Amino acid sequence: MNPWTPLLLATLGWGASNVLSKAVLNTGLDTFRFLPIRYLIGLVTLIAFLAATGRLHRPEPRVWKAGAILGVLNMAIPTVLMTKGLEYIPATMGSLLISLIPIATVTAAHWVVPGERFRARIIPGFVLSLCGIGLLVGGGVDVVPSFGTLLLGVGLTFAGVTVAGVGGAVSRRFSVQISPARLVLPQFIFGLLALLIGLAVVGGGRSSAIDGNLLWLLIASGVIGTALPFAAFLFAAEVNPARRLAIIGYTVPVLGTIGAMIFLGESFTGFMVVGAVLILAGVALSERMAGYIPTTGTRSTA
Numbered sequence: 355m356n357p358w359t360p361l362l363l364a365t366l367g368w369g370a371s372n373v374l375s376k377a378v379l380n381t382g383l384d385t386f387r388f389l390p391i392r393y394l395i396g397l398v399t400l401i402a403f404l405a406a407t408g409r410l411h412r413p414e415p416r417v418w419k420a421g422a423i424l425g426v427l428n429m430a431i432p433t434v435l436m437t438k439g440l441e442y443i444p445a446t447m448g449s450l451l452i453s454l455i456p457i458a459t460v461t462a463a464h465w466v467v468p469g470e471r472f473r474a475r476i477i478p479g480f481v482l483s484l485c486g487i488g489l490l491v492g493g494g495v496d497v498v499p500s501f502g503t504l505l506l507g508v509g510l511t512f513a514g515v516t517v518a519g520v521g522g523a524v525s526r527r528f529s530v531q532i533s534p535a536r537l538v539l540p541q542f543i544f545g546l547l548a549l550l551i552g553l554a555v556v557g558g559g560r561s562s563a564i565d566g567n568l569l570w571l572l573i574a575s576g577v578i579g580t581a582l583p584f585a586a587f588l589f590a591a592e593v594n595p596a597r598r599l600a601i602i603g604y605t606v607p608v609l610g611t612i613g614a615m616i617f618l619g620e621s622f623t624g625f626m627v628v629g630a631v632l633i634l635a636g637v638a639l640s641e642r643m644a645g646y647i648p649t650t651g652t653r654s655t656a
Contacts, residue, residue: 372610427521432521442510445611453606455515455603458519486636491505497623
């Protein structure tokens with residue numbers, strides 16, 4: 355297999371994730387109704403893929419335990435927060451904010467992963483990204499109804515990024531003993547269960563009749579935006595060095611932004627462009643200084 359093929363598929367899948375989620379939300383379907391459907395479709399697709407490739411195995415008890423933790427911390431909670439954020443901000447902005455997950459992971463790893471201490475040399479990249487966020491927010495007032503709406507969307511997304519960072523750090527701790535290929539299925543199952551519990555407790559808000567157009571968007575979100583990137587990354591991680599896998603973190607936000615502009619008609623202000631450049635540059639610098647190695651557990655985009 356060409357090592358670039360699964361890498362490209364994972365990048366395209368995660369790049370499309372936010373655009374597809376925003377398109378679904380634009381139909382009026384509430385986040386708490388949308389996400390369980392998306393994850394169910396993704397789970398069924400993933401099981402079919404694992405069975406077809408001979409990777410479907412019965413997980414051990416410790417794998418189920420790890421999957422339960424990651425399903426909640428790394429998938430359900432951050433996905434809900436980041437998807438709710440998309441109800442208030444454009445997908446362009448959401449895609450760029452989600453690119454901060456690696457920095458959140460590196461920071462959380464200081465307390466979660468033995469031997470991975472916070473390094474002062476990542477601070478310049480962190481500060482650069484914060485400056486980018488400031489410009490992104492400051493330049494985003496022209497693309498949302500109000501500044502309060504903008505802050506709410508950014509706040510929810512940033513909270514999701516923070517939780518995803520903790521989940522990513524926990525995933526790195528587990529990956530020492532359990533391969534990502536064995537964790538991905540239990541993680542999806544418990545992520546879906548957590549979302550169903552959230553739906554039962556919180557209840558759905560806005561609803562929408564599932565017509566033909568919405569049905570195809572839901573299927574695309576579950577298959578292309580969820581199952582495809584996770585499955586492709588399993589192959590990519592086997593045939594690519596870590597430094598090449600890091601390319602995903604730099605290209606997904608760019609693809610998500612371009613996709614939102616093309617398919618959703620979203621626009622970019624000058625300040626947002628500069629902010630985007632600073633965020634991506636800061637993430638790249640921090641990853642380089644920290645020696646960050648991405649895993650399947652760190653890319654739970656909305």
